[in-house]
Amino acid sequence: MMDLIGSLAAVSGQARLIVDIAMYFGLFVIVAMALNFQYGNAGVPNMGCAVQVIVGGFTVSAITTRLTFWIVQQAGVQLLPYRSNYDWVYNNFPNISVHTNGFLKDQPMLCISLLLFSLATSLILGAAIGWLIAVPAIRLRATYLMITLITMADASQIIGRNYVPLSGGTLGMFVPNVFAFYPGDRTVLMAVITLFIGLISFFIFRTMLNSPYGRLMRSIRENEVTVGSVGKNVVGIRRNILMFASGITALSGCLLAFYFSYVVEANYQRAFWTYWPWLMLILGGPGNNAGTFLGTALIVAMRRVIIVSKWFFDTVLFFPISYFEQILLGALLIVVMMFRPSGIIPEKLLYIPGINYRQLVREEAKVDWRTAPKAKAGATRGFGLFRRKKEAET
Amino acid sequence: MLLPAIWMSAIVYAAEITLLSIGFTLTYLTAKIPNFAHGTYAGFGIYTVFTLTRILGISPYIGFPIAFFIGGGVSILVYVIVIQVLSRMGGGTIVLTIATLGIQIFLTAALLIYAFWIRTIYKTYTVGFMLKENDFQLFDMPGIFTVAVSICVVTVIALHYMLTRTKTGIAMRATAEDPELSSVLGIDINRIQIYSWFLTGGLAALAGAMIPLWFSSTPTTGSAMITSIMAASLIGGFENVYGAIIGGIAIGFSEILLTFGLQQTLGMWVGEYRPLIPMIFLVAVLLIEPAGLQAAYEKIMASKTGRRFLSTIGWKMEG
Numbered sequence: 076m077m078d079l080i081g082s083l084a085a086v087s088g089q090a091r092l093i094v095d096i097a098m099y100f101g102l103f104v105i106v107a108m109a110l111n112f113q114y115g116n117a118g119v120p121n122m123g124c125a126v127q128v129i130v131g132g133f134t135v136s137a138i139t140t141r142l143t144f145w146i147v148q149q150a151g152v153q154l155l156p157y158r159s160n161y162d163w164v165y166n167n168f169p170n171i172s173v174h175t176n177g178f179l180k181d182q183p184m185l186c187i188s189l190l191l192f193s194l195a196t197s198l199i200l201g202a203a204i205g206w207l208i209a210v211p212a213i214r215l216r217a218t219y220l221m222i223t224l225i226t227m228a229d230a231s232q233i234i235g236r237n238y239v240p241l242s243g244g245t246l247g248m249f250v251p252n253v254f255a256f257y258p259g260d261r262t263v264l265m266a267v268i269t270l271f272i273g274l275i276s277f278f279i280f281r282t283m284l285n286s287p288y289g290r291l292m293r294s295i296r297e298n299e300v301t302v303g304s305v306g307k308n309v310v311g312i313r314r315n316i317l318m319f320a321s322g323i324t325a326l327s328g329c330l331l332a333f334y335f336s337y338v339v340e341a342n343y344q345r346a347f348w349t350y351w352p353w354l355m356l357i358l359g360g361p362g363n364n365a366g367t368f369l370g371t372a373l374i375v376a377m378r379r380v381i382i383v384s385k386w387f388f389d390t391v392l393f394f395p396i397s398y399f400e401q402i403l404l405g406a407l408l409i410v411v412m413m414f415r416p417s418g419i420i421p422e423k424l425l426y427i428p429g430i431n432y433r434q435l436v437r438e439e440a441k442v443d444w445r446t447a448p449k450a451k452a453g454a455t456r457g458f459g460l461f462r463r464k465k466e467a468e469t
Numbered sequence: 470m471l472l473p474a475i476w477m478s479a480i481v482y483a484a485e486i487t488l489l490s491i492g493f494t495l496t497y498l499t500a501k502i503p504n505f506a507h508g509t510y511a512g513f514g515i516y517t518v519f520t521l522t523r524i525l526g527i528s529p530y531i532g533f534p535i536a537f538f539i540g541g542g543v544s545i546l547v548y549v550i551v552i553q554v555l556s557r558m559g560g561g562t563i564v565l566t567i568a569t570l571g572i573q574i575f576l577t578a579a580l581l582i583y584a585f586w587i588r589t590i591y592k593t594y595t596v597g598f599m600l601k602e603n604d605f606q607l608f609d610m611p612g613i614f615t616v617a618v619s620i621c622v623v624t625v626i627a628l629h630y631m632l633t634r635t636k637t638g639i640a641m642r643a644t645a646e647d648p649e650l651s652s653v654l655g656i657d658i659n660r661i662q663i664y665s666w667f668l669t670g671g672l673a674a675l676a677g678a679m680i681p682l683w684f685s686s687t688p689t690t691g692s693a694m695i696t697s698i699m700a701a702s703l704i705g706g707f708e709n710v711y712g713a714i715i716g717g718i719a720i721g722f723s724e725i726l727l728t729f730g731l732q733q734t735l736g737m738w739v740g741e742y743r744p745l746i747p748m749i750f751l752v753a754v755l756l757i758e759p760a761g762l763q764a765a766y767e768k769i770m771a772s773k774t775g776r777r778f779l780s781t782i783g784w785k786m787e788g
Binding site (some may be wrong): 114118120122210211212215217218219221222223225226227229230233234236237346350353354357393394395398399401402404405406408409412413416 | 502503505551554555558560562563564566567568570571572573574575577578579581582585586589696699703738741742744745747748751752755756759
């Protein structure tokens with residue numbers, strides 16, 4: 076990897092494929108880990124990942140681009156008009172590629188702060204949209220939540236396609252190159268940054284899952300009525316989880332926009348950004364991050380290899396490869412669900428320090444409630460702690 | 470023409486959405502899952518009619534019963550191969566719903582491959598077609614208008630008869646209420662499930678067969694209608710077939726007439742946002758009353774004035 080960063084020439088051939096796979100692995104692992112956080116651990120079936128990803132993309136195209144234009148104009152560079160819808164789309168390319176990127180070339184600090192600003196803004200806006208899409212159905216059954224979110228994913232794409240000030244409608248629009256100062260291949264740096272952000276979010280998720288809050292999430296997944304009965308605000312916790320994971324998911328869309336230097340709604344389809352993360356999660360095994368990593372790596376590598384060897388497949392098949400890919404991925408989900416319902420790496424029991432698991436298991440094995448004689452009044456049967464206490468009393 | 474074209478369009482669309490949402494609700498009642506692949510069954514109806522009309526040169530109306538059986542067959546296959554196996558393994562609602570999402574992607578890709586294959590062999594347009602020129606004229610109107618309305622009415626009456634008078638329909642309702650208890654009473658749940666999946670798939674494909682006679686059709690037309698179907702079913706309360714009929718009519722009319730009206734007042738750009746209308750309905754229903762018309766009906770039945778009002782308009786009440 077260091078070799079690739081060091082090389083200043085454009086990456087090509089085999090190295091190009093590796094960079095591409097690394098970039099997509101980083102993007103999808105962020106979404107899939109956030110999904111694992113929501114569904115695998117808290118049982119919130121978020122079928123609207125595409126909404127949050129698209130918000131990240133629109134943050135770059137609608138907010139960062141305007142901010143950059145404003146900064147560039149303040150610095151005295153003359154830009155073509157961009158206020159009206161027509162100018163926004165048709166003067167976009169010269170504005171970005173000539174004026175803005177030319178200005179950004181000598182301003183590394185400005186570039187880095189623009190990148191950080193976009194990431195922070197998409198984090199906040201992603202969390203906001205997570206709150207917004209949770210409003211109608213977070214209190215209701217999981218079915219209603221799934222229906223609402225999957226509809227929202229389609230709706231966000233329709234708005235992006237038709238509302239020009241967001242991302243230029245169907246034509247899409249270019250966004251400022253925040254690595255204009257970097258003389259080498261921009262995509263390599265982008266892949267490294269994406270993998271780094273994926274690593275950071277992995278540590279954040281891991282810390283949260285091993286904390287008391289993570290145990291609370293798992294208990295909500297197992298039985299929310301019980302959790303509610305001990306005084307926890309189940310709806311509030313589920314909403315917080317959805318908002319937090321939405322923010323992280325939006326980072327992925329933001330990074331994708333910078334990777335392509337281009338935003339168009341067709342890049343953020345529901346099939347890509349909702350169905351595939353779910354497939355990765357189910358394939359790897361919901362409930363543990365190792366499975367999510369493995370599932371993401373498998374699917375991304377398979378998809379990229381299919382695309383690269385497109386010409387070979389086109390001579391074998393009588394129909395376009397993209398349909399074949401859909402059939403393959405659709406069938407894969409069903410097959411995994413049937414033959415490996417808990418995924419390639421099943422979830423492990425959470426270790427809580429201070430509990431003697433061996434004793435717990437032994438006592439549970441001893442007690443078979445169906446055959447056990449009815450307990451007399453005052454007699455105790457249960458966990459060691461209570462029994463010892465009662466025995467001490469008598 | 471007896472009616473303006475926009476009204477006829479709305480009526481045809483409402484009939485299709487009604488048939489689709491009845492099937493969606495039946496699936497939800499018997500299998501307890503929202504079937505995201507339900508809209509895609511309509512695509513099979515579309516391409517059955519297309520093949521018969523454009524390739525074999527037969528009238529599209531002969532394709533309606535064939536589409537019914539093809540859709541039913543696809544639906545039974547989906548149930549037997551996927552849903553039954555997964556629910557026996559103990560998959561919950563969420564797992565089964567995700568499985569239907571996978572089925573949707575699979576079936577849509579199958580339809581796209583079929584359309585591509587027909588295009589390479591017969592060198593005709595297979596995407597974005599209409600069969601209006603193959604329609605006949607009745608009462609100075611396109612035949613599909615009369616046919617769609619009568620199919621919808623006949624289906625609703627037949628379904629009501631089946632669910633209240635025949636043994637299969639009563640067994641279906643019992644299975645929807647409590648599968649374990651009805652299996653104790655000697656009902657073969659598996660057979661009832663297969664009947665209900667056949668019926669839902671068949672109705673969906675029948676609705677799909679009517680689409681190309683009025684609207685432009687592609688392999689993804691059916692999948693794109695799933696939002697309208699879910700909104701219609703949700704208006705009816707999600708667990709009530711009669712509610713789904715009212716919801717389907719409401720969504721079908723409002724989606725076309727509201728778009729048209731807004732286009733007249735605000736400008737033509739509103740037409741692009743037409744898919745948002747069912748979504749707005751869906752969110753509004755969830756925010757106001759998640760149980761939809763079912764809850765409204767129960768509220769009326771609970772109050773004295775409501776019961777008196779219903780008896781004055783001649784509503785028969787149980788109990």
